[in-house]
Amino acid sequence: MPGFLKAIGCLLRRDLTVALRRSTDVLTPLVFFIIVVSLFPLGLGPEPAILRTIAPGVIWVAALLATMLSLNRLFADDHADGTLEQMALSPHPLTVLVLTKVAAHWMLTGLPLVLISPLLAVQMNLPESAMGTLILSLLLGTPVLSLLGAVGAALTLGLRGGGVLVSLLVLPLYTPVLIFGAGAVAGVIAGIDIEAHFSLLAAFLALALTLAPWAAAAALRVSLE
Amino acid sequence: MRERGKTPSPLALSREGELVKIYILIDMHKYASPKFFYTLAGQLTPWMAALTALLLVAGLYFGLFIAPADYQQGESYRIIFIHVPAAWMSMFIYVCMAGAGAIALVWNVKLFEMFAGNCAPVGASFTFLALVTGSLWGKPMWGAWWAWDARLTSELILFFLYMGYMALEASIDDPRRAARASAILALVGVVNIPVIHFSVEWWNTLHQPASVSKIGTPSIHPSMLAPLLLMSLGFTFYFFTVALMRMRNEILERERHTTWVAQLLESRS
Numbered sequence: 397m398p399g400f401l402k403a404i405g406c407l408l409r410r411d412l413t414v415a416l417r418r419s420t421d422v423l424t425p426l427v428f429f430i431i432v433v434s435l436f437p438l439g440l441g442p443e444p445a446i447l448r449t450i451a452p453g454v455i456w457v458a459a460l461l462a463t464m465l466s467l468n469r470l471f472a473d474d475h476a477d478g479t480l481e482q483m484a485l486s487p488h489p490l491t492v493l494v495l496t497k498v499a500a501h502w503m504l505t506g507l508p509l510v511l512i513s514p515l516l517a518v519q520m521n522l523p524e525s526a527m528g529t530l531i532l533s534l535l536l537g538t539p540v541l542s543l544l545g546a547v548g549a550a551l552t553l554g555l556r557g558g559g560v561l562v563s564l565l566v567l568p569l570y571t572p573v574l575i576f577g578a579g580a581v582a583g584v585i586a587g588i589d590i591e592a593h594f595s596l597l598a599a600f601l602a603l604a605l606t607l608a609p610w611a612a613a614a615a616l617r618v619s620l621e
Numbered sequence: 622m623r624e625r626g627k628t629p630s631p632l633a634l635s636r637e638g639e640l641v642k643i644y645i646l647i648d649m650h651k652y653a654s655p656k657f658f659y660t661l662a663g664q665l666t667p668w669m670a671a672l673t674a675l676l677l678v679a680g681l682y683f684g685l686f687i688a689p690a691d692y693q694q695g696e697s698y699r700i701i702f703i704h705v706p707a708a709w710m711s712m713f714i715y716v717c718m719a720g721a722g723a724i725a726l727v728w729n730v731k732l733f734e735m736f737a738g739n740c741a742p743v744g745a746s747f748t749f750l751a752l753v754t755g756s757l758w759g760k761p762m763w764g765a766w767w768a769w770d771a772r773l774t775s776e777l778i779l780f781f782l783y784m785g786y787m788a789l790e791a792s793i794d795d796p797r798r799a800a801r802a803s804a805i806l807a808l809v810g811v812v813n814i815p816v817i818h819f820s821v822e823w824w825n826t827l828h829q830p831a832s833v834s835k836i837g838t839p840s841i842h843p844s845m846l847a848p849l850l851l852m853s854l855g856f857t858f859y860f861f862t863v864a865l866m867r868m869r870n871e872i873l874e875r876e877r878h879t880t881w882v883a884q885l886l887e888s889r890s
Contacts, residue, residue, distance in 0.1 A: 551789060565785040
């Protein structure tokens with residue numbers, strides 16, 4: 397189906413172009429991520445031992461919050477100018493279009509978080525041996541955050557207090573990813589075998605990839621009624 | 622059909638099965654219509670409320686006076702007669718809510734929409750009750766109001782899920798749209814609950830191995846099991862009674878512009 401793949405390609409290119417034209421939007425969650433992580437040493441004191449213990453959790457929680465803050469950008473602009481309705485009316489399945497938009501969202505928020513995380517890890521005194529695990533766990537976990545977040549963003553589209561509401565809906569669902577993402581990094585530092593953590597993170601990603609686009613598409617149809 | 626005429630028309634004969642089906646369908650639609658459900662629920666509520674009171678009184682009597690004190694935990698174990706049924710209800714109600722939401726989404730039945738929406742406050746209350754009683758029990762047993770025990774933690778997350786559901790429902794003004802959106806959220810939640818539960822359990826075993834032990838006895842004595850089951854049944858009936866009462870209220874609110882509600886009001890005044 398060339399038309400179908402062409403639509404996906406067009407949508408992906410469009411979303412990336414639109415976002416990069418307003419690059420501050422892309423940078424804001426990233427700066428937020430850096431600031432939140434930097435606040436912890438200020439609140440807890442600069443002892444390297446303490447920072448090393450809390451580093452995996454702090455970086456992961458900050459990644460959760462940064463992703464959550466960026467969620468309103470996912471559908472809100474397209475909803476406001478009517479593009480979203482055109483997408484819902486297009487002959488291509490909305491599920492796949494949603495998945496494409498989520499992919500674009502991850503490239504613009506998840507991926508930068510992953511790329512900047514080694515810098516913050518150094519700041520938090522994380523041992524170098526845990527660096528690879530941190531990057532890999534974020535690489536597996538952040539797409540799940542974007543996918544689940546898409547459901548929350550679609551449900552709260554155009555509602556008053558949407559930003560706070562989306563956090564209430566989405567954060568409880570993020571707990572498994574947080575547990576095993578931060579757990580993997582902490583496990584490497586403690587010298588535990590962390591293969592199971594990665595298997596579970598990958599399982600969450602597979603589950604979210606298959607189910608979340610459907611839920612998000614159904615939620616969008618409700619919001620567009 | 623047959624009593625009316627001596628020679629039934631061939632059409633009626635061949636279609637008799639179909640006709641019966643249609644009658645049943647009509648009947649179901651009758652009961653699914655808000656007006657009939659309102660009267661039906663009104664007739665059921667006092668009976669269910671009486672049954673609830675009976676079960677709760679019996680459960681509390683057997684639990685607080687008849688059941689023997691635990692050899693390890695003394696008298697304070699008796700809080701499980703509230704705590705455990707409340708925790709069961711918190712999960713049972715979430716599943717009911719998601720199931721009703723799915724039915725409402727697929728078949729567009731208004732009654733199930735209302736039922737799903739009215740499950741949430743009751744379920745959240747039971748979750749809160751389970752958390753509070755768990756913490757009250759934890760103080761003498763663990764020496765702390767709160768421990769990051771796996772079950773307590775997943776119950777807390779369940780409470781957050783209920784809060785999110787109610788917040789979403791409250792922030793959409795159109796009741797039909799609110800019901801559909803929150804049904805999708807409940808279905809996403811119901812897929813996630815097992816994942817969250819096992820994640821929290823594994824996280825817990827990784828972090829604090831066996832520092833916390835729940836009621837360690839694998840088998841429970843019948844004198845303790847009976848009040849537990851009575852209380853669970855009582856809580857279940859309480860839930861359905863309150864759900865029916867809340868649904869009656871919501872029916873009146875949603876149908877306030879219809880003639881039957883106006884007639885009902887007139888006959889009351």
